[in-house]
Each structure stands twice: as C-alpha cells, then as structure tokens.
Amino acid sequence: xxxxxxxxxxxxxxxxxxxxxxxxxxxxxxxxxxxxxxxxxxxxxxxxxxxxxxxxxxxxxxxxxxxxxxxxxxxxxxxxxxxxxxxxxxxxxxxxxxxxxxxxxxxxxxxxxxxxxxxxxxxxxxxxxxxxxxxxxxxxxxxxxxxxxxxxxxxxxxxxxxxxxxxxxxxx
Amino acid sequence: xxxxxxxxxxxxxxxxxxxxxxxxxxxxxxxxxxxxxxxxxxxxxxxxxxxxxxxxxxxxxxxxxxxxxxxxxxxxxxxxxxxxxxxxxxxxxxxxxxxxxxxxxxxxxxxxxxxxxxxxxxxxxxxxxxxxxxxxxxxxxxxxxxxxxxxxxxxxxxxxxxxxxxxxxxxxxxxxxxxxxxxxxxxxxxxxxxxxxxxxxxxxxxxxxxxxxxxxxxxxxxxxxxxxxxxxxxxxxxxxxxxxxxxxxxxxxxxxxxxxxxxxxxxxxxxxxxxxxxxxxxxxxxxxxxxxxxxxxxxxxxxxxxxxxxxxxxxxxxxxxxxxxxxxxxxxxxxxxxxxxxxxxxxxxxxxxxxxxxxxxxxxxxxxxxxxxxxxxxxxxxxxxxxxxxxxxxxxxxxxxxxxxxxxxxxxxxxxxxxxxxxxxxxxxxxxxxxxxxxxxxxxxxxxxxxxxxxxxxxxxxxxxxxxxxxxxxxxxxxxxxxxxxxxxxxxxxxxxxxxxxxxxxxxxxxxxxxxxxxxxxxxxxxxxxxxxxxxxxxxxxxxxxxxxxxxxxxxxxxxxxxxxxxxxxxxxxxxxxxxxxxxxxxxxxxxxxxxxxxxxxxxxxxxxxxxxxxxxxxxxxxxxxxxxxxxxxxxxxxxxxxxxxxxxxxxxxxxxxxxxxxxxxxxxxxxxxxxxxxxxxxxxx
Numbered sequence: 001x002x003x004x005x006x007x008x009x010x011x012x013x014x015x016x017x018x019x020x021x022x023x024x025x026x027x028x029x030x031x032x033x034x035x036x037x038x039x040x041x042x043x044x045x046x047x048x049x050x051x052x053x054x055x056x057x058x059x060x061x062x063x064x065x066x067x068x069x070x071x072x073x074x075x076x077x078x079x080x081x082x083x084x085x086x087x088x089x090x091x092x093x094x095x096x097x098x099x100x101x102x103x104x105x106x107x108x109x110x111x112x113x114x115x116x117x118x119x120x121x122x123x124x125x126x127x128x129x130x131x132x133x134x135x136x137x138x139x140x141x142x143x144x145x146x147x148x149x150x151x152x153x154x155x156x157x158x159x160x161x162x163x164x165x166x167x168x169x170x171x172x
Numbered sequence: 173x174x175x176x177x178x179x180x181x182x183x184x185x186x187x188x189x190x191x192x193x194x195x196x197x198x199x200x201x202x203x204x205x206x207x208x209x210x211x212x213x214x215x216x217x218x219x220x221x222x223x224x225x226x227x228x229x230x231x232x233x234x235x236x237x238x239x240x241x242x243x244x245x246x247x248x249x250x251x252x253x254x255x256x257x258x259x260x261x262x263x264x265x266x267x268x269x270x271x272x273x274x275x276x277x278x279x280x281x282x283x284x285x286x287x288x289x290x291x292x293x294x295x296x297x298x299x300x301x302x303x304x305x306x307x308x309x310x311x312x313x314x315x316x317x318x319x320x321x322x323x324x325x326x327x328x329x330x331x332x333x334x335x336x337x338x339x340x341x342x343x344x345x346x347x348x349x350x351x352x353x354x355x356x357x358x359x360x361x362x363x364x365x366x367x368x369x370x371x372x373x374x375x376x377x378x379x380x381x382x383x384x385x386x387x388x389x390x391x392x393x394x395x396x397x398x399x400x401x402x403x404x405x406x407x408x409x410x411x412x413x414x415x416x417x418x419x420x421x422x423x424x425x426x427x428x429x430x431x432x433x434x435x436x437x438x439x440x441x442x443x444x445x446x447x448x449x450x451x452x453x454x455x456x457x458x459x460x461x462x463x464x465x466x467x468x469x470x471x472x473x474x475x476x477x478x479x480x481x482x483x484x485x486x487x488x489x490x491x492x493x494x495x496x497x498x499x500x501x502x503x504x505x506x507x508x509x510x511x512x513x514x515x516x517x518x519x520x521x522x523x524x525x526x527x528x529x530x531x532x533x534x535x536x537x538x539x540x541x542x543x544x545x546x547x548x549x550x551x552x553x554x555x556x557x558x559x560x561x562x563x564x565x566x567x568x569x570x571x572x573x574x575x576x577x578x579x580x581x582x583x584x585x586x587x588x589x590x591x592x593x594x595x596x597x598x599x600x601x602x603x604x605x606x607x608x609x610x611x612x613x614x615x616x617x618x619x620x621x622x623x624x625x626x627x628x629x630x631x632x633x634x635x636x637x638x639x640x641x642x643x644x645x646x647x648x649x650x651x652x653x654x655x656x657x658x659x660x661x662x663x664x665x666x667x668x669x670x671x672x673x674x675x676x677x678x679x680x681x682x683x684x685x686x687x688x689x690x691x692x693x694x695x696x697x698x699x700x701x702x703x704x705x706x707x708x709x710x711x712x713x714x715x716x717x718x719x720x721x722x723x724x725x726x727x728x729x730x731x732x733x734x735x736x737x738x739x740x741x742x743x744x745x746x747x748x749x750x751x752x753x754x755x756x757x758x759x760x761x762x763x764x765x766x767x768x769x770x771x772x773x774x775x776x777x778x779x780x781x782x783x784x785x786x787x788x789x790x791x792x793x794x795x796x797x798x799x800x801x802x803x804x805x806x807x808x809x810x811x812x813x814x815x816x817x818x819x820x821x822x823x824x825x826x827x828x829x830x831x832x833x834x835x836x837x838x839x840x841x842x843x844x845x846x847x848x849x850x851x852x853x854x855x856x857x858x
Contacts, residue, residue: 018535023547030551030588034558037584038576045563045573064575078717078797078807092573126715126796126809129768129777140577 043140048089049117051143064140065149066090067119068110069156071133083127083154087137089117107134123151130156175240178228179319179334182269185221185276186313188214189306196295196302205291211298212283218305219280222273229266229318233259238345241332242266242318248350248773250744255351258361262351265318267364271481272308274365275372279305282376282401290393296383297376304375304478307507315500350744353771353778359419363412367439370409371477374446376401378474381467385518390463390525395453403834406450409443410830414823425779425794427713427811429819432578437556438483442476444556445469448549455539458604462543463526464519469546471515472553478508483560536607541599548588548595555584582708586639593646593701596694597653619656623648643705647698654691654698661688681832689833696829699822706789706815715796715809727812729791730755734763736798736806746770750795750806754784766795766808787821789814 043064051058051065067087074085088110091097100106110116111134121139131137131154139151192214199207229242233256238244246259246266261267279301287294312318320332323340330343354360377398384394416436417429430436449469455462482504532540559576566574601615626648627641635641658677666676681688716724718733725731734751741747749767753760764782771778782793790813797807 015531015533019532019540022535022544026544026547026551030554033551033584033587034555037555037580038558038562040583041576041579042574043577045575076797078799078805081715081717081807126807129779 045092047092048087048119050092051119051149052117055143055147059143059145061142062140063143063149064138065119066092066136066138068107069131069133069135069137070111070118074127074131076127078127081125083123083125083131084121085131085137086118086120087139088113089119090136103136104134107136120148121151122148123154125154128154128156174228174231175237175319175321178225178232179317181221181225181228182309182313182319185218185225185272186306186309188217188221189302189309192302193299193306196298200295208295208298211302212294215298215302216280216283218276218302219273222269222276226260226269226273229269230257230260233257236348238348239321239342240318241320241322244322244345244348246348246351248348248744250773251350251356252743254361255356259351261364261368262355263318265312265316265320267368268308268312268316269318270365271368271372272305272312274368275301275305275308275375278372278376282379290389290397292387292389293380293383293394293397296386297379300379300382301375311500311503315503347773350771350773353769353774353776354423357419357423359415359422363415363419366408366415367412370405370407370412371442371481373401373405373408374442374470374473374477377405377449378470381470382515382518385467385515385522388522388525390522392457392460395456395466399453400834400836402446402450402453403830406443406446407827407830407834409439409446411827413439413443414820414827417823418820421816422781422783423778425781427711427781427792427794427809427813428707429816432559432581434560435483437560437581438480441553441556442473442480444549444553445473445476448546449473451542452546455542459530459539461528461530461532461539463528464523465543465546467519467526471512471519474515475508475512478504478511482508534606534608536602536609536612538599538602538604538607541595541602545592545595545599548591551588552585555581555588559584589701590642590646593643593650593697596697597646597650600653600657600691619649619652623652637709640705640709643701643709647701647705650694651698654694658688658691685835686833689829689831689835692829692832693826694829696822696824696826699818699825701822703815703817703819703822706818707813710814712812713810715807717797717805717807719805724808724810726791726810727789728757729810729812730758731764731791731793731808731810733806733808738798744772746772748795748798750782750798750808752782752793752808754791756791764791764793766793768795785817787815787817790816 041062043062044058045064045066046054046058048065048067051063065087068090070086070088074083076083090106090110091100097103097106100109121137123139123141136157138155138157139149140153140155141149141151144150192211195207195214196211199205199209199211232240232243233247234253236243236247236249242263242265246262247256251259259266261270282297282301317334320334322330322332322343322345323337324330324343325337326339331337331340336342377394380394380398380401384390416439420431421427421429424431449466452462452466452469456466482501532543534540559580563573563575566572597619598612598616602612623645627645630641630644635644658680661680662673662676665671665680666673669676671679712727714724714726718724720733720735723730723732732753732755734753736748736750738746738748747767747769749765752764752766754762754764762784764784766782767780769778769780770776779794779796782795784791790811792811792813794809795806796809799805
C-alpha cells in the first residue's frame with residue numbers, strides 16, 4: 001500500500017500530462033467531428049424573398065425554404081409521384097410573424113396577396129397529408145437554374161389548434 | 173365550482189412553496205428545528221393539494237366543461253373516457269400542472285425518509301425542491317393556467333381569463349376541438365408521464381448535491397442517499413425515450429423511430445449526463461475521486477431537465493412536438509440561467525474542500541476508462557447541444573439562419589457511440605487502480621477472437637458495409653465479455669458454495685444488483701445496437717401507385733393490392749383501409765391493413781401503417797393516397813426494416829436490467845449492523 005502511494009506521488013506530473021493529452025485528444029476529436037459534420041450537412045434557411053434576391057449565388061447549395069402553400073397551385077400525378085405547387089413568401093423570424101398576428105394570419109395573408117414573391121416547387125414523392133391551402137411548407141433541396149425549387153424533403157406544418165385559435169366570431 | 177376548487181388548490185400550493193422556502197432558510201439562520209420541520213410539512217402538503225387540483229381538472233375534462241378553455245382545446249364529446257383523462261397532459265397548460273404534480277409526489281416522498289443521520293441536508297433539500305416546484309406552479313398559475321375560462325367581451329371578442337373581465341359574459345361552447353389524433357395512441361399516453369417522471373426525479377439528487385455543497389459535507393453521503401433516486405430517474409427517462417421511439421414508429425408514419433428532432437434531443441440530453449453521472453459516482457464511491465466532476469454532472473443534468481421541459485413547452489424551436497409559442501420562454505431562460513450561475517458558484521466555493529488526495533495512475537485502469545466513457549457521453553451531449561442551438565448562433569453571428577439535420581447528428585455521434593460500445597466491452601475487464609497493456613490484453617484477447625466470428629460470418633454472407641461489420645463486431649464483443657463475466661462469476665459461486673448453476677445465477681444477481689443489473693443493461697444496449705445498425709444501414713424503401721391486383725416488390729417481399737374501403741366510424745373518423753397480401757420469396761405470409769384515419773373535428777389525418785414484424789425484419793406499409801371515386805388505384809410507401817425488432821427487444825432487456833439494478837438490495841448489511849448492536853444488550857439480558 002505504501003509502495004503504491006510512493007510510486008504514484010513520484011509519477012504524478014508525468015501522469016497528469018498523460019491524462020491531459022488523452023483528454024485533449026478527445027476534445028479535439030469531438031471538435032473535429034462537429035466542424036466537419038456541420039460543414040457537410042448545413043442547410044441555409046431562407047425565405048422565398050431572400051431566395052429570389054440572391055438567386056444565382058445559392059445555386060447548388062443545400063437550402064431550407066419555408067413558404068405558404070397556395071391551394072389552387074397543387075398538382076399531383078400519382079402515377080409518377082410528381083408533386084408541383086407554388087408557395088408564397090412568409091417572414092422568417094418568429095418576431096415578424098408575431099407582429100403580423102400569428103402564424104395562421106401570416107399564412108392567410110401570404111396566400112391571398114398576389115404581390116408577394118412566389119416560388120414554384122417540384123417534389124418527387126408521395127403527396128403529404130397536410131399539403132393544403134395555407135399550410136406552411138418547409139422544403140429542403142436545391143434551387144434549379146430554371147428558378148424552380150427542387151425539394152428533396154417536404155415538411156408541412158398547419159397552424160396548430162393548440163393555444164392558437166380562440167374562437168372567432170365568424171366561426172361562432 | 174370545481175374550476176375554483178382546482179385553481180384554489182393550485183394557488184394555495186404556490187404560496188405554500190414560498191412559505192416552505194422561507195421557513196427552511198429562517199430555520200437554518202436562527203437554528204430553530206421547529207421552523208425546518210414546518211418547512212418539511214409544507215413540502216409534504218404540496219402533494220395532496222396538487223392531487224386535488226389535478227383531480228379537479230380531470231373532473232372538468234371528463235365531464236366536458238367546455239367553458240374552460242383548456243378543456244375545450246384538448247377534449248371533445250366523442251372522445252372515450254381514458255383519452256379525456258389523459259388529455260390532462262395533452263396540452264401545454266395541463267402538462268405543466270401534471271409536471272408539478274409529479275414533482276410534488278417526489279418532493280413529498282423525500283420528506284418521509286429517515287432524516288436522522290443527515291438532518292443538516294433537510295432544509296436545503298426542501299429549498300431546492302420547493303424552488304423548482306414553485307417555479308412551475310408560478311408558470312401554471314400566472315402564465316399558462318389550465319383553469320382559465322372563456323369570456324365574451326362586449327365587443328364580441330373572446331378571451332381567456334380565470335376571473336371575469338369587466339362586462340364580459342361567460343362563453344359556452346357545446347363541444348371541444350378534441351385531442352390531436354397523433355396523441356391518441358397508447359404509446360403517447362404513457363410516454364410523456366414516463367419522461368416527466370424521469371425529469372422530476374433527477375431534481376432530488378440535485379437537491380441533495382446542492383445541500384451537500386451548502387453544508388460543506390464533502391463525503392459521499394449525498395451520493396449514497398440519492399443512488400436509488402438517480403436510478404429511478406434514469407429508469408423512467410430511458411423508458412420514456414424507448415416508448416417515444418416506438419410511438420414514432422407506429423404513428424408518425426415515416427418508417428423510423430428517431431428523427432433527431434430538437435424535442436427528442438431535449439429529452440435525450442439529460443439522459444446523456446444522467447448516464448455519465450451513474451457511471452462516475454461509482455468511481456467516487458470506490459476510489460473517492462471525481463468529486464467535482466460528479467457535482468458538475470448533476471448540475472448539468474438538472475439544468476438540462478429544465479431546459480428539456482422548456483424546449484418542449486415553449487415552442488422556441490420548430491418541431492413536430494412543440495406546442496405553439498408562448499410567453500413562458502423568457503421565464504424559463506431566466507430560471508435556467510439563475511440556477512446555473514448559483515449552483516456553479518456554490519461549487520467553486522467548495523472547490524478546495526472537494527479535492528481528493530488520490531490521483532489516477534494508469535490510463536488503462538477501470539477508473540480511467542470510466543472517465544473516458546464520461547468524456548464520450550459529454551462529447552455526444554456537446555454535439556447534440558450544438559445541433560440544437562446552431563441555428564440560433566448562426567443567425568446572431570451571420571444573420572443567416574443555418575440548420576443542421578439528422579445527417580449531422582448521425583455523422584458526428586456515430587464514432588462516439590462506437591467508442592462507448594468498445595469501452596463497454598473493455599472496462600469490465602480492466603482492473604481498478606492499475607492496469608497495463610499486458611494485463612488488459614490478456615483479459616481481452618479471448619473475447620476479441622471469439623467475437624470476430626460475427627463480422628466474418630456477415631462478410632461471407634455478403635455484407636460489404638464496413639461500418640456495419642465494425643458495429644456487429646463491437647456488439648458481439650460486448651456480448652462476449654458480458655456473458656463471460658456472468659458465466660465466470662456464476663461458475664465460481666456454484667463451485668465455492670456448492671449451489672446449482674441456476675441458483676448461483678439467481679443469488680449472484682440478487683447479491684450485487686447494481687453490477688449484474690448493469691451487465692443486463694449492457695446486453696440490452698447490445699441488442700439495441702444490432703437493431704439500430706439494421707435499420708439505419710440496411711433499410712430499403714420504395715413507393716408506387718397500384719391498381720387493384722397489381723404488385724410491388726421490395727427485397728424478398730412482394731405486395732399485392734387487393735382492395736380498398738372508405739367508411740365513416742361512429743367516433744368521428746373517416747377511414748380509408750386497404751387490404752394487401754404479402755408474399756415473401758413467393759410464399760404467402762399474410763394480409764396487412766394499412767389505413768388512413770381522417771378526424772373530422774380536428775381536421776387532421778393520421779396514417780397507420782400495416783406491419784409484419786419478425787426478428788429478421790419488419791415489412792412496413794403505408795397507405796399514402798388513393799383515388800376517391802373508384803377503388804382502382806392507391807399509392808403505397810413500403811419499407812423493409814431489417815433487425816428493427818432487436819431494438820425493441822433490447823429496450824425491454826435494458827429496462828429489466830435497470831429494474832434489477834434499482835430494486836432494493838436485500839437489507840442484509842443494515843440487519844447485521846443491528847444484530848451486532850443488539851448483541852451486548854442481549855448479553856446483558858441473559
């Protein structure tokens with residue numbers, strides 16, 4: 001027992017160094033993994049307006065675009081599983097959305113206002129359940145040179161009924 | 173009436189928590205134990221009071237009191253009784269009340285323990301528990317009140333408020349909107365309570381840790397007291413995560429079980445630090461080291477628990493789980509910030525007192541490998557945290573919102589998970605204190621060689637995916653080591669005590685529950701790893717639109733579309749149900765009925781897969797679209813998920829192992845102590 005104690009006191013600085021190097025190696029590995037994985041899978045979140053402003057600069061980049069679905073524009077061919085629709089610009093930040101009266105109001109305004117920037121979308125795959133007028137579509141994919149957005153992934157959010165909609169007079 | 177009762181009980185409990193905190197601090201300041209006892213009684217009372225409050229809300233939900241806004245938003249007349257009860261945690265306000273109720277149950281339970289040996293902890297445990305509880309009650313009471321009623325203002329505007337606004341008349345609705353159909357699933361009914369139980373029970377070890385810091389009792393007492401609390405917390409958190417995965421697989425209809433959604437990560441992060449904590453406290457108990465580290469881990473876990481509740485409940489990040497955005501976000505942020513700063517400054521104050529004289533001597537000793545395991549868990553935590561906050565950071569710095577998706581997490585965490593598996597195999601073979609390459613190599617080479625057969629067979633069977641081969645080898649390696657450790661101990665016990673092998677096995681698991689329960693958990697992880705490798709690396713999918721009688725092939729499977737029926741049900745659903753026949757390698761194996769339910773009242777569809785499940789693979793069919801007029805054509809999405817059942821089996825084994833580890837040890841040691849104490853008395857008596 002005493003022996004081990006004495007050996008350990010002698011080798012403490014050397015040990016410290018060993019452990020320090022080991023720890024630093026792990027930290028370096030984690031940082032490396034984070035940086036490379038972030039670069040490999042970063043998706044730029046843009047609004048429709050931003051996308052049309054930047055246009056050519058973002059060709060070929062992984063993008064994530066959100067917009068309000070225009071119901072009349074939805075075309076779906078179940079044989080080839082090709083889905084085409086148009087989305088209208090909605091603001092990107094939650095603050096702006098709140099300022100304009102909440103998500104449902106913003107989506108409604110976006111769809112009914114023809115002066116808003118719009119974007120055509122093509123998606124290969126099954127038509128999602130929630131794709132309907134005034135839904136919020138979050139599309140991941142790339143902008144084509146023809147100005148059409150080719151979505152690889154399509155997420156839809158409908159303004160949840162939770163906490164959101166106090167009964168409106170028009171409904172009641 | 174009942175609304176007032178529930179609200180009143182809630183309000184009284186809130187003031188009781190404030191009183192309890194003040195009484196405990198006053199009791200310590202003035203050294204008056206009667207004040208501390210009073211604080212303790214206050215904490216004990218929170219549970220019955222909140223039970224009353226929860227029962228009131230359940231009464232309102234069950235009886236359809238739609239004048240209460242929360243009731244109208246989560247229930248409807250058509251919902252069956254059990255769903256109305258579970259709607260208690262179906263919305264934001266109710267789930268906060270439910271969280272508080274569970275918290276009060278744990279807080280009350282902890283007051284009932286025997287405090288004789290560590291009375292100095294009591295006031296501070298009361299303070300920490302009641303501050304946490306008080307924060308949640310405050311949110312429920314002032315920001316998200318489930319007892320708020322709906323009122324119609326003279327202008328025709330409807331608002332929600334508990335007390336009647338001036339000139340307003342009550343607004344009665346004849347029916348509610350009903351619970352989100354996605355939440356009407358048995359998995360979803362028990363998943364949130366399990367997760368919440370895991371969350372709240374981690375508050376107790378944290379409370380003891382803070383009490384130890386404040387009272388400067390730097391021994392291992394707080395860890396001994398809270399060992400079982402931590403295990404229980406971990407059990408529920410693990411169960412919550414597993415059930416959540418199963419729910420996603422059954423209900424969300426994307427063929428997966430885990431989507432690296434921010435809310436999933438929010439529940440996963442405290443699990444990561446909790447798991448690291450469970451491992452590193454063993455080092456403190458055995459070797460008296462890592463005292464600072466354990467404090468940091470429990471502080472992190474507590475704050476991640478609050479952060480997790482915040483992420484799920486604030487809507488700050490967009491997610492399938494999140495409720496709408498609400499005012500509670502900034503309050504959570506302030507609370508987490510304050511609790512983090514206070515606990516860390518307490519730790520810094522005690523930094524010197526927590527110093528241990530012992531140092532790690534060998535990089536291959538068991539304690540060093542445990543430390544490595546901790547670093548890997550924290551590495552995964554950092555990756556998860558980075559992924560969650562990256563969009564916020566990038567927006568602040570560059571003005572451009574950049575997100576990272578599941579590929580980021582998979583790529584970054586996979587090597588660390590592999591490292592954890594490897595450690596799980598090596599660490600049980602490493603000796604405490606001192607271990608060299610020679611001694612460790614001697615123990616490791618046999619299971620290494622045996623386990624190499626598994627990837628070899630895989631390779632000969634045609635698997636060329638090196639990541640999968642590596643994964644299968646690691647899984648086999650851990651399984652070999654764990655079974656070897658078990659076998660060795662059973663045989664040794666059976667020889668030395670003359671017990672039969674099954675008896676020896678039973679007694680062994682009963683004697684050192686944490687250790688052998690831990691090994692069972694490791695075996696569960698191995699099984700889960702096999703399932704995860706199977707579905708992540710070998711999942712196949714296809715989709716197609718079929719006319720009646722047409723077929724679609726995927727791997728060894730062929731699916732024939734037989735018929736489709738669309739009908740209404742009595743509980744307000746429109747159901748489209750397809751019948752498909754499944755053939756495997758040309759042989760008929762059964763019919764499946766993928767369907768789509770459309771809920772009229774909430775206007776939400778729900779896709780329910782048809783599933784044929786075997787240990788080899790799952791065949792998973794989704795009905796995604798159909799022609800409404802003729803039943804001629806329907807579109808299906810089909811997945812073949814190899815080995816995914818091993819994931820659920822592994823989850824089951826994992827939970828069994830945790831139960832074994834958590835189960836109270838047969839109280840032998842205290843009994844012998846008591847017996848020894850009694851001997852002199854007995855001697856006197858005789």
